[in-house]
Amino acid sequence: MLVTPNFHFNGNCKEAIETYKKAFGAEVLCLFENKDANPEDYKPEEGHSNYVYHVELMLGNTRVMMSDIINAPDHASGNSVSLVITYDSAEEVKFAYEKFADEAVIISPLQSTTYSSCFVSFIDKFGMRWELMTEQTER
Numbered sequence: 001m002l003v004t005p006n007f008h009f010n011g012n013c014k015e016a017i018e019t020y021k022k023a024f025g026a027e028v029l030c031l032f033e034n035k036d037a038n039p040e041d042y043k044p045e046e047g048h049s050n051y052v053y054h055v056e057l058m059l060g061n062t063r064v065m066m067s068d069i070i071n072a073p074d075h076a077s078g079n080s081v082s083l084v085i086t087y088d089s090a091e092e093v094k095f096a097y098e099k100f101a102d103e104a105v106i107i108s109p110l111q112s113t114t115y116s117s118c119f120v121s122f123i124d125k126f127g128m129r130w131e132l133m134t135e136q137t138e139r
Contacts, residue, residue, distance in 0.1 A: 090118035
């Protein structure tokens with residue numbers, strides 16, 4: 001299992017990437033804009049195709065994920081970080097998620113995405129935001 005911080009921005013993720021590159025020597029591993037997403041995963045609002053859908057940076061030895069979340073009613077300064085738990089298989093994702101499902105507020109339902117074969121995002125009953133996923137594999 002791999003634990004990764006995930007930062008959520010209100011339209012200024014690309015600016016943050018450049019700042020983190022300059023300040024920390026961050027290296028961009030991958031970057032998808034909304035227009036790169038599989039339409040079955042995500043359909044951006046009109047005019048939002050160039051916002052960041054998913055980016056991964058290396059800050060030293062730590063992988064950090066980031067994205068823009070535009071017009072999200074629950075997005076506020078200080079409420080912009082989740083922890084991503086990456087598993088080896090979809091079965092592990094589903095097993096962990098089942099422990100939260102009854103009392104969780106679902107942000108993104110269990111699904112396959114452009115960057116993960118099994119992904120779910122939710123806020124647990126304690127108010128913590130989690131994203132459980134596999135890498136893009138068939139497992």
